[in-house]
Amino acid sequence: MKEKLTIVKVGGAVVEDEAQLSQLLKDFSAIEGNKVLIHGGGRRATQVAASLGIESKMVGGRRITDADMLSVVTMVYGGLVNKNLVARLQANGVNALGLTGADMDVIRSHKRPIKDGVDFGFVGDVDRADGEMLSRLIKAGITPVMAPLTHDGQGHILNTNADTIASETAKALAPYYDVTLIYSFEKKGVLRNPDDDDSVIPTITRADFKQYKADGTISGGMLPKIENALSAIDAGVSRVIITLATAIDGESGTKIF
Amino acid sequence: MKEKLTIVKVGGAVVEDEAQLSQLLKDFSAIEGNKVLIHGGGRRATQVAASLGIESKMVGGRRITDADMLSVVTMVYGGLVNKNLVARLQANGVNALGLTGADMDVIRSHKRPIKDGVDFGFVGDVDRADGEMLSRLIKAGITPVMAPLTHDGQGHILNTNADTIASETAKALAPYYDVTLIYSFEKKGVLRNPDDDDSVIPTITRADFKQYKADGTISGGMLPKIENALSAIDAGVSRVIITLATAIDGESGTKIF
Numbered sequence: 001m002k003e004k005l006t007i008v009k010v011g012g013a014v015v016e017d018e019a020q021l022s023q024l025l026k027d028f029s030a031i032e033g034n035k036v037l038i039h040g041g042g043r044r045a046t047q048v049a050a051s052l053g054i055e056s057k058m059v060g061g062r063r064i065t066d067a068d069m070l071s072v073v074t075m076v077y078g079g080l081v082n083k084n085l086v087a088r089l090q091a092n093g094v095n096a097l098g099l100t101g102a103d104m105d106v107i108r109s110h111k112r113p114i115k116d117g118v119d120f121g122f123v124g125d126v127d128r129a130d131g132e133m134l135s136r137l138i139k140a141g142i143t144p145v146m147a148p149l150t151h152d153g154q155g156h157i158l159n160t161n162a163d164t165i166a167s168e169t170a171k172a173l174a175p176y177y178d179v180t181l182i183y184s185f186e187k188k189g190v191l192r193n194p195d196d197d198d199s200v201i202p203t204i205t206r207a208d209f210k211q212y213k214a215d216g217t218i219s220g221g222m223l224p225k226i227e228n229a230l231s232a233i234d235a236g237v238s239r240v241i242i243t244l245a246t247a248i249d250g251e252s253g254t255k256i257f
Numbered sequence: 258m259k260e261k262l263t264i265v266k267v268g269g270a271v272v273e274d275e276a277q278l279s280q281l282l283k284d285f286s287a288i289e290g291n292k293v294l295i296h297g298g299g300r301r302a303t304q305v306a307a308s309l310g311i312e313s314k315m316v317g318g319r320r321i322t323d324a325d326m327l328s329v330v331t332m333v334y335g336g337l338v339n340k341n342l343v344a345r346l347q348a349n350g351v352n353a354l355g356l357t358g359a360d361m362d363v364i365r366s367h368k369r370p371i372k373d374g375v376d377f378g379f380v381g382d383v384d385r386a387d388g389e390m391l392s393r394l395i396k397a398g399i400t401p402v403m404a405p406l407t408h409d410g411q412g413h414i415l416n417t418n419a420d421t422i423a424s425e426t427a428k429a430l431a432p433y434y435d436v437t438l439i440y441s442f443e444k445k446g447v448l449r450n451p452d453d454d455d456s457v458i459p460t461i462t463r464a465d466f467k468q469y470k471a472d473g474t475i476s477g478g479m480l481p482k483i484e485n486a487l488s489a490i491d492a493g494v495s496r497v498i499i500t501l502a503t504a505i506d507g508e509s510g511t512k513i514f
Binding site: 048051052053071074075076077078079080082083084086087088090091095096097098099100102103104105136140142149151153154155156157 | 305308309310328331332333334335336337339340341343344345347348352353354355356357359360361362393397399406408410411412413414
């Protein structure tokens with residue numbers, strides 16, 4: 001039987017709020033056994049860019065990572081956010097190791113091709129995560145803390161969505177561990193009624209999802225999230241949980257399997 | 258017999274000059290066997306701080322690391338400089354892993370105490386480097402790339418001199434490897450005549466150093482550098498080389514043993 005591994009993805013908003021961050025680090029440190037933390041870091045990068053006089057360029061609501069913005073996200077995600085998380089986890093007794101995809105070549109990507117005339121710039125679409133290398137670290141008692149940055153193998157860092165880092169890491173580790181992937185966000189879970197924060201749907205299977213999609217219970221931005229979760233399940237991840245950042249106990253939220 | 262390990266320390270000025278950096282990465286990648294890279298990153302931090310409207314405070318010619326400056330060095334040293342070096346080494350076939358002292362708790366320090374009324378701020382004096390953990394990485398084929406940042410074990414990153422990171426790392430690895438520590442800088446080595454760039458002293462032992470110090474051949478800022486080198490030798494490092502950043506072949510420069 002495979003050992004358990006818990007992978008927690010936390011967004012940039014939580015990392016930037018001291019009260020929430022402090023709770024999250026306490027809860028994450030309390031998770032027994034093998035674990036991995038994956039963080040975003042969106043808003044601080046925008047603030048630092050603005051302070052440096054670098055404009056955040058958007059096309060169709062999505063950020064463009066030009067050369068200057070790549071420097072900023074490399075500094076903020078790979079340095080400021082990642083290293084402070086690592087230092088604070090160490091203070092909590094967690095033997096954390098900060099990683100980008102370039103470190104030990106753990107996540108390789110390629111620059112997203114120009115599509116419909118839109119060039120997202122230095123954004124990486126993941127080719128592969130090295131589950132074998134990550135599992136060796138984890139077996140040695142290390143807790144990887146992964147920034148949303150990858151590399152192309154040609155010497156370039158690329159900006160990569162943290163949700164993608166989380167799902168690719170979970171899939172790559174599924175052959176080695178019984179993986180629970182927890183996506184934390186600002187709601188208690190997937191809601192039956194978006195106006196009622198307590199209307200959390202406790203479990204969703206692929207069959208349930210088809211039904212909820214057909215009858216309109218689940219719609220909008222939640223659709224791709226659950227599709228990603230189901231694709232992780234198909235790739236061997238045992239369960240995906242969507243929950244509040246302050247409720248990463250593995251019990252709260254919506255469980256997808 | 259212990260395996261050979263080469264530790265190269267490169268200053269911020271080289272890292273910021275594309276021609277020199279490119280040569281250094283090529284030369285470093287060509288070093289056979291076990292190796293570690295340690296980098297500074299001074300001027301870019303000052304530039305980023307200035308762009309962010311953060312004043313670089315100096316007392317007696319030495320930089321004070323206040324909270325804002327600590328954020329800047331964490332971004333620049335731990336993120337921008339470190340991760341770009343890692344990505345470029347990966348492109349050269351070197352399986353690099355970027356580390357601060359907080360990562361896997363490899364270098365623990367304490368905040369430098371206030372002395373003679375001067376508070377250097379968030380500057381760390383090293384307590385210990387974990388040679389056992391670093392040697393496990395190196396044995397696994399990993400090349401550590403170390404930023405001049407440590408942590409206090411209480412959740413705080415501290416700014417730490419890159420020369421000190423280099424000597425402490427070399428000392429900590431001496432029980433496991435036959436260590437050559439190379440300090441690269443802007444001269445060809447320790448010069449007999451400061452006005453003649455080719456007057457490199459090829460070897461210096463402790464006896465030679467006493468003599469050169471007494472007769473004034475070596476003076477000023479070179480004295481503490483060589484004292485540090487000799488203390489590394491006393492702690493088991495096999496040899497220390499002071500050389501040009503573009504001549505890290507282990508033969509050029511001044512060899513101290």
